[in-house]
Amino acid sequence: MEQVTRVGFIGLGTMGEPMASRIAASGRFDLALYDADVRHARALGERLGARAVDGPGGLADREVIVMMLPTSAIVRDVLLDEVDRPRIPAAPGTVVVDMSSSDPIETVDTGTLLARAGYALIDAPVSGARERAIAGTLSIMLGADDAAAAERAIPVIETMSSGIYRTGKLGTGHAMKALNNFVAAAAFTAASEALIAGERFGLDAATMVEILDASTGQSFVTSHVLPAHVVAGAYASGFALPLFTKDVRIAQRVQQAAGHAAPVCDAVTAAMGDALDALGNVDHTRAVEFWRGR
Structure with a gap:
C-alpha cells in the first residue's frame, strides 16, 4: 500500500494542538494545519515546521485529513456545504479521520455523503485528556467501513497513540x-x-x-x-x-x-x-x- 506522506490537521484547540504536535514530531509527514483562529494556526505552524492554511480548501492536496473539533455538527459544516457538497476539493481516496467526540448517528450520515464524493470517513475518538495527548499516549477507538482507508490512516494515528482499539463499523468508535x-x-x-x-x-x-x-x-x-x-x-x-x-x-x-x-x-x-x-x-x-x- 502506498505510504501516506501529506497530512492535514483541522482543529488546534486544547487537544488538537498537542495531537498535531505529535504528528509533526514524528518527522514522517508533510503537515498542514487549519484552525478557525488562523493566527494561532500560523504561530503553531512556525513552531512545528508545518504549513498553516487560511481555509479547509487549502488541504485539498492532503492524503489524510485529521479533525479534532467540538461537535459532529461542526465537523459536518467544515466538510460539507449547504447542499452537502465537499468544501475541500480533495482527490478521490482521501481519508478523513474524525477524532472528535462526535454523535455516531451524525457520523454515519456524514460518512455516507462523503463516500458519494469519493472520500472515506473513519471515526477515531480519543481518551486520555491533554496530558496524554502531549505524551502521545492517547487511547484510540477506531470505527471504519473501509478497511483499506483505516490502514492508510493508522500510521498517522499511531504518532498520537499508545493503543488503537478496532471497534467495528463507522460510528462505533464515537459510540x-x-x-x-x-x-x-x-x-x-x-x-x-x-x-x-x-x-x-x-x-x-x-x-x-x-x-x-x-x-x-x-x-x-x-x-x-x-x-x-x-x-x-x-x-x-x-x-x-x-x-x-x-x-x-x-x-x-x-x-x-x-x-x-x-x-x-x-x-x-x-x-x-x-x-x-x-x-x-x-x-x-x-x-x-x-x-x-x-
Missing part, C-alpha cells in the same frame, strides 16, 4: 467514546456526591479521596481528577463542562437507540445538565461546587 465518557461521568458524579456527604458528616475531603483511591471505589476520578482539581482546588482538568455534558447526552441517545432502560445514564445526564445550566462554560470539575451548593 464507544460516548459510552466511556458516560462511565467516567457516572464515577465523577457518584464520587462527588460521596465527597459532599462525607464533608457534611465531618470527614476530611483529602482523606476521603485517599481512602477511595486505595479501596473498591477507586477510579480515574479518584486517582487524577479529585485530588488535583477538587481537593486542591485547581479546577483545571482541561475538559470543559459543556463538552463532557455533550458526550453524556450522546451516550444517552445511544442507549435510547438500543431500546432499553438506562436509569443511571438518565440520572447522570440530568445531574450534568443541571450543573451546565447553572455554571456555563467552565471546567467540568466545578460541577462539584454547584452540587455542593445545592
